[in-house]
Amino acid sequence: MGIEFRGVSKTYADGTVAVTDFSCTVPSHSTLALVGSSGSGKTTLMRMVNRMVDPSAGTVLIDERDVRELDKVALRRSIGYVPQAGGLLPHRRVVDNVATVPVLTGTSRRTARADALDLLARVGLDPALGRRFPSQLSGGQQQRVAVARALAADPHILLMDEPFGAVDPIVRRDLQDQLAELQAELGKTIVLVTHDIDEAFRLGDQVVILRTGGVVAQTGTPQQILAEPADDFVRDFVGADRAERRLTTTEVDGRRIVVDGDGRPVGVLA
Ligand SMILES: Nc1ncnc2c1ncn2[C@@H]1O[C@H](COP(=O)(O)OP(=O)(O)OP(=O)(O)O)[C@@H](O)[C@H]1O
Numbered sequence: 001m002g003i004e005f006r007g008v009s010k011t012y013a014d015g016t017v018a019v020t021d022f023s024c025t026v027p028s029h030s031t032l033a034l035v036g037s038s039g040s041g042k043t044t045l046m047r048m049v050n051r052m053v054d055p056s057a058g059t060v061l062i063d064e065r066d067v068r069e070l071d072k073v074a075l076r077r078s079i080g081y082v083p084q085a086g087g088l089l090p091h092r093r094v095v096d097n098v099a100t101v102p103v104l105t106g107t108s109r110r111t112a113r114a115d116a117l118d119l120l121a122r123v124g125l126d127p128a129l130g131r132r133f134p135s136q137l138s139g140g141q142q143q144r145v146a147v148a149r150a151l152a153a154d155p156h157i158l159l160m161d162e163p164f165g166a167v168d169p170i171v172r173r174d175l176q177d178q179l180a181e182l183q184a185e186l187g188k189t190i191v192l193v194t195h196d197i198d199e200a201f202r203l204g205d206q207v208v209i210l211r212t213g214g215v216v217a218q219t220g221t222p223q224q225i226l227a228e229p230a231d232d233f234v235r236d237f238v239g240a241d242r243a244e245r246r247l248t249t250t251e252v253d254g255r256r257i258v259v260d261g262d263g264r265p266v267g268v269l270a
Pocket residue numbers: 012013014016017018036037038039040041042043044045193195
């Protein structure tokens with residue numbers, strides 16, 4: 001399922017302009033990464049897709065259908081959502097957290113639990129953890145559960161709001177790898193909100209860099225943005241001038257080694 005933002009704006013009741021005339025098409029099976037500093041309207045935009053926020057102007061379409069024509073509850077259940085801090089229900093066991101939506105939509109508890117254990121394995125967790133409560137898991141494990149829960153209803157669309165923001169950089173990288181692998185297999189249409197430009201570049205097929213007020217600074221593939229930052233704002237934001245982005249190659253024992261601007265080796269050319 002593809003998503004289209006068509007000229008959407010959002011001004012909240014107190015007059016805050018969160019998004020200004022934003023248009024973008026997210027093809028089916030691809031990932032859009034919305035990146036920008038705090039308050040640049042990323043979450044507002046993402047929430048327009050499942051109608052947690054209604055635009056003040058413009059339209060959001062899913063497979064060419066205006067989301068306003070769709071039933072709100074059915075729409076929300078049909079879209080996977082990974083909130084910032086995982087949003088797990090603390091008093092329910094992990095397996096039941098994952099099984100919640102399928103049970104609500106009519107799957108038997110027994111089947112939903114069996115499916116939930118499979119999903120835990122798919123996101124890299126030992127299914128035995130299903131018996132625990134969320135507080136008995138690490139932050140990274142909780143985020144994996146949140147991803148499993150979002151996938152439980154087998155949605156075509158996945159919305160992810162800073163899904164790995166609260167975990168340390170190494171775990172974060174692990175979670176990103178896992179998501180990239182899952183996405184290669186599942187082919188969901190994903191809207192990912194992140195502060196982290198490296199995360200956006202790793203996971204986004206298309207990246208939108210936003211300024212305050214939800215104004216687009218640049219849209220493109222990671223390659224396009226890195227190769228041709230639209231202006232100084234984007235150049236600063238992506239750190240195009242950062243030493244680790246300036247790569248050169250050097251030959252060691254007959255192999256081409258890739259070296260960053262500080263002279264540190266970062267890889268080998270195949
Ligand atoms: N319900 C609301 N009422 C009034 N203003 C709001 C509301 N929700 C968000 N805003 C404001 O709209 C702007 C955009 O907020 P939004 O949460 O979309 O940004 P963001 O880019 O996701 O930020 P962050 O990275 O900090 O989560 C901010 O100035 C925020 O304070």
